[in-house]
Amino acid sequence: MPLFVKARSFLRNVFLFRRVEVDLDQEVYSHLEMLVEENIRAGMSPKEAQRAARIELGGIQQVKEQVREERLGSWLQSVISDCRYGIRQLRKNAGATAIMVFTLALAIGAATAIFSVVYGVLLRPLPYRDSNRIMAVFEITSKGRPSRLADPNFDDFRDQSRSFQAIAKYDSFVVSVSGASQPTRTLVASVTPDFLKVFGIQPILGRDFSSSDAKKGAAPTVIVSDGYWRQYLGSSRDLSQSHLKIDNAVFSVIGVLPAGFRYPADVDLWLAADLEGENPSRTSHNYSAAGRLRDGVTVEQANQDISAIARRIHDTSSEQGDYLLKDGMVVPLQDSITGKARSPLLVLLGAVGFLLLVACANVANLLLAQASVRGRELAIRSALGAARPRLIRQFLTEAFLLSLIGGGLGVLGASWGLTGLVALAPESLPRLDSVSINIPVLVFAFLVSTAVAASLGAFTAARATSSDPRKGLVEGGRGQAGSQGGQRVGQAIVAAQVAITLALVVGAGLLGRSLMKVLEVNPGFRIDKVVTMDVSLPWVEDPKAKASQGIFFSNLIDRLKQLPGVRKVGAASVLPMVNGGLPDGMFLLMTQNEVPKTPDGFGPLMKQKERIGIADFCVASDGYFQVLGIPLIRGRIFDERDGANAPHVAVISESLARDRWPNQDPIGHTIEFGNMDGDLRLLTIVGIVGDIHEYGLDAPARPTVYVNLFQRPRSTMTVTMLSDADTGMVTSAARGILQELNPEIPAKFGTLSQLYSASLGSRRFNVILIGFFGITALLLATAGVFGVMAYSVSRRTREIGVRVALGAGYGDVLRMILSQGLRTVFIGVAIGIAGSLALTRTVESLLFGVTATDPLTFGGVTLLLVVAALLACYIPARRATKVDPLVALRYE
């Protein structure tokens, strides 16, 4: 019952507020009048009686305010009335409000958008059960870098470690798949049987791999993704009739995985790896590995476990050398996926944080200017019984209104701009599909808005209510004194704004200059007019089958050469700037007489330092050098002499020639590089070609050995065509030719300029975003300087009038105002430079060709900022010079 009464009172107080107020008003007045009557009855004169009654009552408004605060629901009522009052205030200054809301919306929106990327890529847990228990397992190379695993090393990790419930290795590659509704080029993963157990995934249809699927001679099995099953297998629930042809083998489809599971990224088919057909070498790092920790095992314990096994392998293996592991480690899978994206994204988040600070500074300054105008209003309100906490709450309410409206608009803007942001993001950024405006992102936006509101509100409230309210009334709105303090705070804010902006623009400048330096790098090959065509034939081991694949590519190239507009055609195993790049390995210098009779004989030779060299290994045709315009420096490239049965030849890159054969002519030397393709025949070096930046413009060119496609055939190649014709036409004509030669092999087409552009994607992304933040901050800071100066001039009108009346000239006034503004700006610039020198270290890893303290960038940015600030000061200063002393003195 009491609860019901309370609820009724609460509702009455909130919804019938006006009636309750009238009631209170009448009650207090009748009380007052009764007091007066009482006093008159006691013998006072009416005037005296009035006075005594008022003294006893103690201030009508104060009493009413005290009653209001005691009422049930008073907090809600006061929030509502604060909001109403706040909205009225904000509407009264509609222009300033619009600017403040827009500024906050821009900054909070940008911060929300960037956070949504940071959250989606770095923070959001991987979509697997207990995903923080899934670890990536690595070997550590002799150079201390993590690397993939060699088969016997993985076997030792699996068999000897005690840390994992399940551990699996996997490798992904593109193959041509036929047998489904149409042939496809598909990314497949070869995995060991425990792979799905590591991820805690079960097929939604069919069964998981069992250990017998991985035995030698077992029937080949494949598990398909939900998407592949729907698109190419007609969503058939009966899998017994589903078979896929991959690499000339027929795989039975045994299971379908739940929608959304695509690990490794973009894989559609998972094949059971043949465990008994393993590579016995401990230095061929062909597989990635992941494991799920046993319950109760910490990451640290797993690390020690793997490390101990790895070091034991290192100490006991017969295969000593640079390619043998030195150690091993585990890291959470999520970290290993997102590791490279981490620092650029955090830099972006930091940059947008700076933008937010600059935006807040602008809003703070606007609020401060308003608050000083409102001095009189505050004085009246506090005289009418508003306590200081009540006034502070009023300011907080207004700040909350501003920030929440700004934040709301910002989130709308962010959700609208996010599509563009994701489209702009480089392909190398992992997990972009998990980026969205979701609950954690909304919580972030809300928290940011709240923090902004709290700091803005507290700041203005503290500034506005700190002075004695009576002063406001006494000064009668002239607001001369007291504004000095406000001015100083305003200038401090502007200085901070300038400092932060400088740091941000310096960062943008350094990244921009790095991008320009990268673009200046000569890639070493032609970018325009090259159409690429990825072709994957079935993987074969038999030399005869391999030879026929060489003939296939030779035919394909000859046919393509006849296409109208196509000038040159070539092929290479991996194109420059493709993710992953070429495989690298160790080759041996030797003559025919020195070739050992058995494979074991290579072991001792690999320990002879003068024999070994390290290079990337590329299979290419003669046309490839012509299409890409890779210059021949000496000797010759492949030609008709180099048939399948002629002595095998190699062409090497300039940097390899320089590093491995300093002061010597490498041409005519023979090398053995059979560990790359299993062919032990010696290669005679016949030519030296120019270096190319195969790993991107910002990575150094790598020493490379090119072998001839027609002598060392390979199943997976990228055909390149130099063409003056329209790309679309060349593409469809080439597709037709491939179809005629083998209808089961689909191709993927592209252009070299796409690859080139993608290789710059991550730099471009950072430059565009940080540049945008920098420019926005610059505009905001300029507006901030302008605002504070304009306000100061309007406040000093009378003083300037007096000065002019006393004989100050145009130049004097201009100088006075400019110097006041520039002093603030210079303080900001000085702090900004000092701060930037410390901060740019954090972006050092993203720079190329410039140092983190690049004087040109620092100088240029400082100049830019000073010029912008000078302009912002000049307009108010000019206005100051136009002050008419007569008007100014009469003004008050």
Add this chain to the structure above:
Amino acid sequence: MSSEPTTLLQGTLDLLILKSLVAGEMHGLGISRRIQQITGGTFVVKPGSLFPALHRMEDEGWISSFWGDSENNRRAKYYRLTKPGRKQLEAETKRWGRISWAIAQALEAT
């Protein structure tokens, strides 16, 4: 008993208001004077404390209010005790009894 007005103890104002209304319905000034009278002038309740307390107690449902005519034919707001108010008075009285007894015990202890 001193004739100097004493500041009210926390929580005693409610008790005094409830007690003063036992005699019948009364307006604010009447309640104030009644308290002054029944406490022998020890407590003088100022409107700044009285009205907030009255409104709070009305919100709690202990008293209810209506507009009526005063002894001088002036419209005034009257308050009367409700059923929950009587219960509250009982509870408050008991509580007060316990407190005063406890304080007396404490002061007598050596």
